[in-house]
Amino acid sequence: MMVTDNTEVKEKISVVIDRLYSNDPYILDRLEKLADLQVNKPKVYQNAIKILNAMK
Amino acid sequence: MSTWIPDNPIVGIERILNWMQDRKCAYFTIYDSDREDSDSSKGRKKIATNTDTTDDLETGIRRLKGVLNDYVEGLTGYLWVKPAKEGKAGGFYTCFKIYSTNGVSREPVNPIASIGSIDDLKNQIRSEILKDIEHDNLKKEVLELKEQNKNLQPGIMENVVNDIWGTIKPFAPVIAKQMFLANPASVISGNRSDAKSTDTDNHTDDKGSNEEEKAHKLQLALERLYAKDPEIVGKLEKLADLQENDPDTYEQATSMLDTLS
Numbered sequence: 001m002m003v004t005d006n007t008e009v010k011e012k013i014s015v016v017i018d019r020l021y022s023n024d025p026y027i028l029d030r031l032e033k034l035a036d037l038q039v040n041k042p043k044v045y046q047n048a049i050k051i052l053n054a055m056k
Numbered sequence: 057m058s059t060w061i062p063d064n065p066i067v068g069i070e071r072i073l074n075w076m077q078d079r080k081c082a083y084f085t086i087y088d089s090d091r092e093d094s095d096s097s098k099g100r101k102k103i104a105t106n107t108d109t110t111d112d113l114e115t116g117i118r119r120l121k122g123v124l125n126d127y128v129e130g131l132t133g134y135l136w137v138k139p140a141k142e143g144k145a146g147g148f149y150t151c152f153k154i155y156s157t158n159g160v161s162r163e164p165v166n167p168i169a170s171i172g173s174i175d176d177l178k179n180q181i182r183s184e185i186l187k188d189i190e191h192d193n194l195k196k197e198v199l200e201l202k203e204q205n206k207n208l209q210p211g212i213m214e215n216v217v218n219d220i221w222g223t224i225k226p227f228a229p230v231i232a233k234q235m236f237l238a239n240p241a242s243v244i245s246g247n248r249s250d251a252k253s254t255d256t257d258n259h260t261d262d263k264g265s266n267e268e269e270k271a272h273k274l275q276l277a278l279e280r281l282y283a284k285d286p287e288i289v290g291k292l293e294k295l296a297d298l299q300e301n302d303p304d305t306y307e308q309a310t311s312m313l314d315t316l317s
């Protein structure tokens with residue numbers, strides 16, 4: 001799959017990674033896992049999304 | 057000198073004190089039993105209290121700290137706390153089982169029966185999070201806890217929540233570690249350099265030295281995520297907001313993510 005060439009999206013992704021990483025050193029592992037799940041286990045990935053959606 | 061600590065160490069005495077502070081619970085009583093026998097000769101014995109005082113919140117908590125920090129090792133107690141109400145104590149509504157120790161930790165034994173309504177329980181454990189998660193064992197254990205607590209009197213569900221976190225602890229090692237650390241704020245709220253040193257402490261040196269490369273790989277991974285699910289960035293922004301504004305909920309969310317495989 002092609003990565004995005006949208007500069008704005010790249011910037012938003014970079015910012016959100018930076019924000020999350022500044023307080024959570026484990027977030028890189030977690031987000032890598034999320035990316036793997038999306039590719040390899042779509043159903044489990046959907047469960048992860050449900051968790052994120054359930055957050056107030 | 058010994059000190060009282062909760063029977064369930066996940067609670068942590070500091071968490072109890074913070075909990076009291078948040079709810080303006082200035083009054084406490086420690087009994088030697090959880091029985092409410094009307095016959096005083098058979099009933100519970102009052103070990104310490106400040107309900108006969110007019111302590112304000114600060115004074116009440118300071119007095120409780122003094123009591124908790126100086127007791128004979130080996131005693132078991134039941135700490136009931138309640139808020140100040142117009143200068144007088146209101147109704148007791150929360151109990152923590154505690155025991156005195158010389159500081160040597162032990163595994164939780166017989167966590168106290170939890171009190172509160174099933175609705176409180178549902179709210180506290182973010183049942184919405186658990187609802188759709190495909191983890192049968194976890195769901196079963198949470199449902200059992202709900203069942204065990206359904207007939208108990210209304211009140212605060214702190215103990216229930218902590219019991220549940222105790223149950224899911226094997227699935228959330230990072231969260232459990234943070235709870236057990238003497239100064240969880242150093243982990244939860246550390247800056248980037250703190251975070252890196254923590255990471256280095258817990259991972260191999262090789263892994264620690266590859267953070268930048270990892271972040272780059274992650275950037276690419278997230279861009280791929282975005283290509284398939286454009287809403288993911290918004291969700292992660294929400295997660296970042298949560299991390300900044302509600303660290304407890306953030307911990308819950310990430311611990312649940314950690315259970316997925």
